[in-house]
Structures are given as structure tokens and as C-alpha cells.
Amino acid sequence: MARTLCAWTVAVISALVPTAVAAQVKPRIVAVNYALQYFTERLVGDHAEVVFPVPAGVDPAFWRPAISDISMIQGADLIVLNGAGFATWVDRVSLPRSRLVNTSAAIEDQFIVTERINHTHGDGGEHSHESLASSTWLDPMLAMAQADAIAAALIRRGLIDAEELASNLQGLRSDLAALNEEIELALSGAESLPVITTHPRYAYVARRYGLKAYALDWDAGAMPSPDQLSRLRTLMETNGAKILIWEAVPPRVALAATVDLGLTNVIFEPLAQTPVQQPFIESIERAAQGLAEALRGQTQI
Amino acid sequence: MNALYLAFAYLRYHWGRSLVLVLVAALILFVPAATQVLLSTSERVLLSRGAATPLLLGSRGSQLDLTMSALYFSEERPDPVAMREVEDIWDGGLAVPIPVHTAFSSGGFRIVGTTLDYFDFRRLKLSEGRGLSLLGDAVIGADVAKAMGRGVGDALVSSPENLFDLDGVYPLEMPIVGVLAPTNSPDDQAVFVDIKTAWVIQGIGHGHEDAVTAAEVADGTAALSSAAVLQYQRITPDNIQSFHFHGNQDDFPASAVIVVPNDTRAATILKGRYLETGKPTQLIEPGAVVQSLVDRIFRIKTLLDVVTGIKLWRPSRPSVWWCS
């Protein structure tokens, strides 16, 4: 009897152990923004848990991780960085270099310098910082290069079988290529068209599709102040822009105010943070459609 | 039997003389024996550290200085090597490069700026606190904790140095966030920081309004800072966001780079790449460097043995011992 019980216990334990181990050993990948989380999830499938640690409502570019966040990130099997000056917290946190991948390392020659900031310190000596446009992922072609970098890192870290990865990468690349074609088609004939953006995040999209973007610096989804509206009016008058790109849906009053100024409103989520409605590809598609519609409206006018 | 009887009687009768004789003989035997023990212990420690570090990349120059500074955190300061070299090795995919920056010290212990990969590579475990997380954090070796009597929650300040003759480089106060378990290696005597923190000490990275003033130090309150009364800088949750680095990180310095190749083939390929004498860098095998150092020490020991051998021969003329 005792022997039977013992055998049963062994059987039950051995049935449980692999499950517990399997649940424990699933690799963890941390991505610094939603877009990279999306690419990584598409590439790695079920083989790893892809974590985007920034809470909803916080801009990942300016997020400050707590010590507990840092130790979670340090323990990850792969840390997917955007580079191009995105998420400056990575410069002030200790991360294991062997598990980092800078997804924009191969496209540094395509970076856009937005401004140069000069300043001095108490001990004298003026110096300057270059500020880079960091939303590289909004350009599907740059996004493709970033996906390639993630794929290479997944292979290097041995997180997925090469064959499966190749097929996943192929899928993502063709989706991005299709997205690119779709936007190109939607925006054809809109070269050098002036648009105003509520935030300087669209430099790479504008360059890819030949738009002339003039950037404001408004809080996403907030009601603009009268000063901001007057600055918008000045910008419209100087460059003749008729389209305003919002990062998030603003209050109805704000939309009405800009419509009154003669602007067509387009919502284009920057996708650094998890989008409200649709995933990455669909979200950009929708924004591109909105932009195309606005353009058609303009050409009709 | 008879001889022993006589010897014992002799020793007992001339006990003073015998005592001196025994002491001198013991001393004569002890010197080579102690040298042997000392040398074999240091040889073991030296060689094990050397053997545990497959390859070392650094500026051209003394291989010994490079090895001593990167493996044993000695005071030697080899010419810095640019972080570009680290990136090159990453790009090559043949090895894991781990930069070490050993130019500064605190309270007589070397500050070792490195990346988290170092802790994995040397299998260092914490006995207290947490690992490096934020810019400015310091994790200290077991001997440092003991010698300084400090632990998690205390802070240490880098020794003021004018190494690179940069204006406005003030010592940095660093909070101790962890203490390492003892390893019986030079790691016990090091203060580990992120290499970015080492760059802050060097003045390559800095914050704004990051000064702790004499007044603040004196009365513990925040005061308006002025460059004239700066004492040292401190990274706080309020100013950490303002810390930034100037220039291209590829140009930033490291004292040396520990290179951990994926396999023997990768090691051979890498060594081949750095053979060119025109290169400003060299890739060396610290094990071989340490071995040649140990061989040299043993040559000196052999000399010592010969001298002791001569000394041991002399007692056949007892006058050497108690008459002369």
C-alpha cells in the first residue's frame, strides 16, 4: 500500500514539475516603447513574454523607472532599445550590455537632427547638445530595419528557432512594406504639402512621404491654451498649412476651435505608448487614411 | 642508539647553545619553505585570475600594466582605449566585451567602472543590498566594506584627481547600494560603479545644479550653489534627469576591455585581427602575461634558493654559528 502511494506521489510530482519549470523559464523581453513591443511580439510569438514596462498615460520617452522596474528590466533576457535619443532613462540606469539591442544602430545615418541646444554650466564653458527626432518607428521602412535588428538579437540570444523567426520576420516585413505602399499611394501627389503637427514626433513620416511638417509642442489630448492657438494661427499664416495632426483625440471644443481656423484635424497616434484602439499596423493605416481624406478634402477646396 | 644517547646528552648539557642552533636551523629551513608557500599561494591567485580572463583588449604599451590594471586593479594607468573598440567587438559577434575603467579611487580602493556583464562574468554575488541600478550607485567588495566599516545606506566620495586636467571636475559622492560576497580575489578590494558613473567622475558626463556646496555640507540644508564653494557633486533623484554626456559615446574611455570569446575559434580569429602592429590597440592573453611574471618571480626564487643552499652548507664548519 505504502509503495503504491509512494509511486503515485512520484508520478504526480513528475507530472507537475515540467509544467512549473516551463512556466518559470519562459524568457522575458523588455521593450522601451509600444512599437518595439509589437515588433518583438510579432517576431518571437509565444516563445517569450514581451514586456513594455511603462504604465498607461506616461510618455515612455520621459518615463523614470523605479528601482523595482530597473531590477525587472535588468533580469530580462533581452532589452530592446530604440536609440535615436529615445527614452533617456537608459543613460542613467545600469543595464547588461550583453542583453541590450539598439534597434536603430544600423540607421544612424538616417537620423534627423531637430535642434541644437546651447547651455553653460556654473563652472563656465558653453556646450551644446544635439536633439534627435526619436520616433523612427513611424516610418515603416525604418521600422523594418528596427525589426531586422530585433530579429538578429533574438537569434544571438537564442530565444527562437532561426527558421520560425525567418518566417515571422518575413510576415512582419511584408506587412510593413505593404503599409509603406499603402501610405505612399494615399499620400501620392501630396509632396511638399505643409502640415502642422501638435508635437515634433512626425519628422520621419514627413520625410518619407514628402510632407512639410511644422511642429508645435502641445500636450497629447489636451485642450490648447489661447496662446497655443494664436501660435497655431501664426504658423498657418506663414506656411499655408491646412492640416493639423493630433497625437490623441483632444476635447471636442479643441477640434471645433481648429476647424474654425480652417484646419482639417487628423489623429495620428505616435505609438510610443500602447494605442487606444488598434494595434500598430492598423493604427498607422487608419492615420494614413485620415491624412489621405484630409488631403482629398484640401485638393477639392 | 648510542649516538642518540650522546646527542641527547649533548643537547641537554649545552641547552643554550642547542637552542640557538635549533632556532638558526629552523630559520634557515623556514625561509625557503615560507618563500615556497608564499610564492605558490600568490602564484595560484595570480594564475587563476589570469586564467579566468581569456582575453584583454587595451592600448598598445606595457602588457603587464594593462593586465595589472584590468585584472588586479593596480595603480598602473595604461592609456585609455575608446569605447568604439567595445562596439566593434559587439558588432563582430565573436565575443562579449566588458569594459573596465580603473582610473579613479576612493579611500585607497580602486573605483572600477564597468557594465553589469562584469558581475555575470566573474559570478559575483551580493551579500547585502542590490546591484547597480542608477547612475551614481556603488557596489563595494567585501574587503572594502570591512576596511571602511561601511555598508548599504552609507556613501563614499571619489578621491579628487586632476588626471585629465579637466576644469570643474569635482569628486562624486556615491551611495553604497550593495556589498559583494567575498571572493578572495581583487574584486574584494574594488568599488564597482557603472562605467557611466566613472565618466561622470571624469567629467565627461555631468548634471546641472548638481553641486553640493560647502554651506550645504556644513549645515545640511540646501543652499544656492556657486562654483566657488563647490565641494563635490552628488546625483539625487531631483537632478539625475539633468545628467547627460557630451560627445559621442564611442569616443569615451575605458582602461581596458575584458574580451570573452564565444569559443576557441572566435578567440583565434579575434587575436588575428589585432596582430597588426599599426593598430593603436592590442589584444593580449592575460594568462600568458601573468605566467611570464610568475616565471620571473620563480627565477628570483631559484636565486634565493641557491643563496640559502650556500648558507645551509656553512654549518659543517660550526665556527660560523657560534664563534664568529
Add this chain to the structure above:
Amino acid sequence: MLDYLSARQNILYPYRITPALKLDSNAHARAEALANACGIGDKLDRHPNALSQGEQQRIAICRALVTQPKLILSDEATGNLDPDSKARILELLFEQAAAASASLLAVTHDHELLPRFDRVIDFAQFREGVPA
């Protein structure tokens, strides 16, 4: 005479170097008896350098006699002794020789001793004879 051995140890030393001899209580008793007869019975635990030359010579004689040899060779055995001691030692030598039926072969410059020997060889005149 070994200076690091006591008078007793010196007297008994032949027992240490001769495997055939057994160092037992008889040997000890004999050593003490000889020492008493020589007048050094109270100095057996002293070392030679704490004894006079005469006393050292008496120890040497005790050492020669302790094993009760069949032949006693004596080279100026009484040379360093005062007249009283000399007489006593000679008496002892003759007694021991007689008791052990041993022969005593002595070399001496002392003509007064000649009458006590059975045979005398005078090397100075190289003549052999029986004392008158």
C-alpha cells in the same frame, strides 16, 4: 672524558658502547663502589668540568675498571695524583686486578712503583729483569 656526561655516566659509558655488556643494577653498584674507593663517591652527578684534574683521572680509572676487564692497560695512570691518592689508586688497581685475576700492564716513570710489579721492562737501559 666526555664533558657533557656526568661522572656516573662517564664511568658507565663502556656499557653503552659494548653490546655484550648489560647496564644493570650490578653495573651501577659496581660504579658506585669504585667511585667510593677512589674518593669521588659524592661527586658522581657532577660533570667533568666541575671536577679537578685528579678527580677526572680517578673517573677515568673507575671507567677502565667498571667492566672488570681481564687486562688493564695503564699509561701514567697516577701521574696527576697527589701522593695519598696515588697510593690509594694503585692499591685499587692491584686489588681489582687480583680480584678479577686480571693482568695489569702499566707504563710509568715512577721508580717507586717498580717493586710492586712482577715484571719490569726498563726502556731507558733496555734491559729486562725481576726487581730485587
